[in-house]
Amino acid sequence: MPHSLRIGTRASPLAVWQAEHVRAALLRLHPGMAVEIITMTTSGDVLLEAPLHALGGKGLFVKEIEDALQQRRVDVAVHSMKDVPALQPDGLEIVAIMAREDVRDAFVSNTFLHPDALPVGARVGSSSLRRRAQLLERYPHLRVDDLRGNVATRLRRLDEGHYDAIILAAAGLKRLGLPDRITHLLDIDCSLPAVGQGAIGIEARRDDGRTRELLAPLADADTQNCVLAERSMNRVLGGDCQLPVAALARWQGPQMLLRGLVATPDGRRVLHAEARGSDPVALGMAVAAALVAQGAAEIIEDVRNP
Numbered sequence: 319m320p321h322s323l324r325i326g327t328r329a330s331p332l333a334v335w336q337a338e339h340v341r342a343a344l345l346r347l348h349p350g351m352a353v354e355i356i357t358m359t360t361s362g363d364v365l366l367e368a369p370l371h372a373l374g375g376k377g378l379f380v381k382e383i384e385d386a387l388q389q390r391r392v393d394v395a396v397h398s399m400k401d402v403p404a405l406q407p408d409g410l411e412i413v414a415i416m417a418r419e420d421v422r423d424a425f426v427s428n429t430f431l432h433p434d435a436l437p438v439g440a441r442v443g444s445s446s447l448r449r450r451a452q453l454l455e456r457y458p459h460l461r462v463d464d465l466r467g468n469v470a471t472r473l474r475r476l477d478e479g480h481y482d483a484i485i486l487a488a489a490g491l492k493r494l495g496l497p498d499r500i501t502h503l504l505d506i507d508c509s510l511p512a513v514g515q516g517a518i519g520i521e522a523r524r525d526d527g528r529t530r531e532l533l534a535p536l537a538d539a540d541t542q543n544c545v546l547a548e549r550s551m552n553r554v555l556g557g558d559c560q561l562p563v564a565a566l567a568r569w570q571g572p573q574m575l576l577r578g579l580v581a582t583p584d585g586r587r588v589l590h591a592e593a594r595g596s597d598p599v600a601l602g603m604a605v606a607a608a609l610v611a612q613g614a615a616e617i618i619e620d621v622r623n624p
């Protein structure tokens with residue numbers, strides 16, 4: 319019997335690119351396998367007007383796709399790991415994380431070559447509290463305005479002149495074939511990325527051994543361990559991508575270095591912690607504990623219940 323597989327994904331061009339990336343990798347291993355991509359609209363796509371962090375619920379971009387997975391309408395869900403909540407619903411599991419793209423945030427402007435060049439009162443578009451906080455810490459003279467929508471929408475709003483600059487994930491621009499739109503790549507000391515940024519995660523039903531077996535070779539062990547460390551930090555903090563929380567793990571030889579950050583959205587308080595080790599989960603818990611010791615839990619509570 320020939321293998322066949324249904325992949326569920328958001329309908330945005332970036333999400334579809336990522337699902338096609340998974341399909342291509344599967345077809346390289348199993349030429350002739352039937353892999354169907356099924357696009358769906360998520361509540362995150364529908365609720366485009368409200369600022370993301372005000373919508374409250376976690377996993378706005380993954381919920382409907384996970385429902386389809388649980389109901390066996392699809393066999394596989396492909397997500398940006400950045401959008402995936404710390405815990406998966408009953409019976410589902412992230413079974414593979416693929417090799418990471420560029421993890422950095424990108425500064426995109428048609429006028430200014432670098433954020434250093436932005437004048438007092440310049441408008442920067444971003445709905446991410448994490449990006450807002452880190453930008454305002456370094457450049458308190460800027461105005462950060464909400465900007466939602468898929469990558470093309472955000473670029474169009476910039477081009478229409480609503481903003482002097484916007485911040486986007488470099489990974490999305492590169493995947494969509496738009497690397498030329500990157501004006502300046504922000505160093506991780508300037509903008510520590512979101513947990514899981516740049517990584518594609520593949521989710522399946524825990525008990526679906528056949529699908530898990532098909533997907534296993536798509537995993538990149540180094541990326542998987544780094545994202546595990548970042549997510550283990552985030553789980554302790556109760557974080558999701560709607561909070562001003564950042565983390566990045568990288569291998570330095572046999573050791574992993576995990577950096578974590580929690581900030582107030584206005585960038586006035588920015589907590590940093592880092593640790594080295596080889597056990598990703600322990601590392602994430604250690605960095606989370608170091609942030610909590612500096613007051614991270616109170617900052618997060620204030621953001622959740624202003």
Ligand SMILES: NCc1[nH]cc(CCC(=O)O)c1CC(=O)O
Nearest residue numbers: 398400486487489490515516517
């Ligand atoms: N929240 C939306 C989202 N989810 C993942 C990416 C980019 C791709 C990635 O980080 O893997 C983006 C767009 C952005 O932040 O610019």
